[in-house]
Amino acid sequence: MNAVAVELTKEPTKExxxxxYQLMTPENQAMQDDSNLNPALFWVIDGHSLWxxxxxxxDVACxxxxxESGLSMKGVATQYPKIIQGKLQTLEGQINRCRADKQESATLAYESKDLLALTTFVASQSKGMPIAVKENVQNKPDLLQGKAFFNERMGQLNLSCAQCHQDRAGLKLGGSLIPQGHPTAYPIYRIEWQTMGSLQRRLRNCMSGVRAKxxxxxxxxxxxxxLYLMWRARGMTLETPGVRP
Ligand code: HEC
Ligand code: HEC
Known part of the structure; x- marks a missing residue:
């Protein structure tokens, strides 16, 4: 696909x-909001210990x-993915760069308890802040490619992300409402998983849902x-650590 042919237009307006979160039951909203109920807080605590x-x-710690406090990470998660030394990095990717380069330690696997804990700890420092991913000269090719993926039909069901999350948002699919698909709370504690998961795990679920590779x-x-999803959600409030059904 020719990325430059795609333009960054026709996005839903901020309003x-x-x-x-708005689609969740009051019980699930309370689970996210109440620090006595939010299971994701165990990962925040574990993440702080690892930190x-x-x-x-x-033999150095983060x-x-x-x-010590993690306050230096305030606002960091609102800017990812971002280009670092010419390469697009997710927050998990940057944490692993510090593991490998600064600690000379083994990198952590996606969905491992330790990577989820560290990512949740770092991202929760930005709770309540607006997502700040912006288009710039460095990230534009990746942003356009991300947009192309979002609009590309995929899988046996031949559906694009946009056909569900833009055209059919608010409608029912099976038992669940189709959300707009904004990654405002990652990593999330997903009740269906009974554990934490990254945004990539959630996206892989949607891809397997349409029987796509x-x-x-x-x-x-x-x-x-x-990157495209975070740009699309720019200005929205980061909720990490979030809960989803
Ligand atoms: C030896 C010092 C050192 C250690 C240890 C270290 N970092 Fe870093 N970290 C840095 C420096 C310096 C940067 C700035 C960018 C770079 O050089 O990669 C950075 C950047 C980051 C960023 C990106 C900040 C931004 O504004 O984009 C994150 C997130 C991060 N580190 C997390 C961690 C975590 C989590 C650990 C422990 C697993 C860790 N770091 C260990 C020195 C360190
Ligand atoms: C067939 C419709 C459908 C397609 C196609 C689809 N999704 Fe989803 N997606 C859903 C539904 C339904 C949910 C919510 C499930 C639930 O209630 O937990 C969801 C959830 C999400 C979420 C989580 C939002 C949150 O608040 O945590 C994101 C992000 C997302 N999708 C992105 C994508 C992307 C990117 C693609 C394309 C690769 C895609 N989806 C394809 C139906 C779809």
């Missing part, structure tokens, strides 16, 4: 955009460079799709 734990050949965890394609 009509809606987090899936302070020395690791790797360098905290050794970034401070799933993008690989940590792939460039995933990062491009994430």
């Amino acid at each position: 009509t955009r809606q987090s899936s 302070k734990h020395k690791a790797g050949k360098k 905290a050794s460079c970034h401070g 799933q993008f690989e965890y940590g792939s460039t394609e995933m990062a491009q799709l994430e």
Whole structure:
């Protein structure tokens, strides 16, 4: 697909955009809002322990460079994915860069308990802040490719992301309402999974839902799709750590 042929137009305006939080039952909303009920907070706590734990050949902790509290990470998650040294990085990817380069430690696998915990800890520092991904000269090719993926029909069901999350948002599919598909709360505690999961796990669920070949965890394609979704949700409030049904 020729990425440059796609233009970044016809996005839902800010006023009509809606987090899936709005579609949840009062019980599930309370689960996200009440710190005594939100199971994702266990991952935040685990993430904070890992943050302070020395690791790797360098025997340094994230905290050794970034401070004990994690406050230095305020606002960071609102800017990802972003281009770092010429390559599009997700937040998970950047955490793994620090593991490998700064700690000289093994990188963490997608959906591993430790990567989810660290990502949730870092992202929760931006809770309540607006998503700040902007189009720029560096990320534009990736952004356009992400948009192309969003609009491309895929799988045996031959449906695009846009056909559900733009054209049919608010309608019912099986038992569940189709949300607008804004990644405002990741990583999430998903009740159906009974655990935390990354945005990429959620996207892989949607891809398998239409019987499409799933993008690989940590792939460039995933990062491009994430970038487009975060750009599409720019200005919306980050809710991490979120709960979803
Ligand atoms: C030896 C010091 C050091 C250690 C240890 C370290 N980092 Fe970093 N980190 C940096 C520096 C320096 C940067 C700035 C960008 C770069 O050089 O990659 C950075 C950047 C980051 C960013 C991106 C910030 C932004 O504004 O985009 C995140 C997220 C991050 N680190 C998380 C972690 C986590 C999580 C750990 C522990 C697993 C960790 N770092 C360990 C030094 C460190
Ligand atoms: C057949 C319709 C359909 C298609 C096609 C589809 N999705 Fe979804 N998607 C859903 C439904 C339904 C949910 C919510 C499920 C639930 O209630 O938990 C969802 C959830 C999501 C969410 C989670 C939103 C949140 O608040 O956490 C994101 C993000 C998302 N989809 C993105 C995508 C992307 C990107 C694609 C294309 C690769 C895609 N979806 C394809 C139906 C679809």
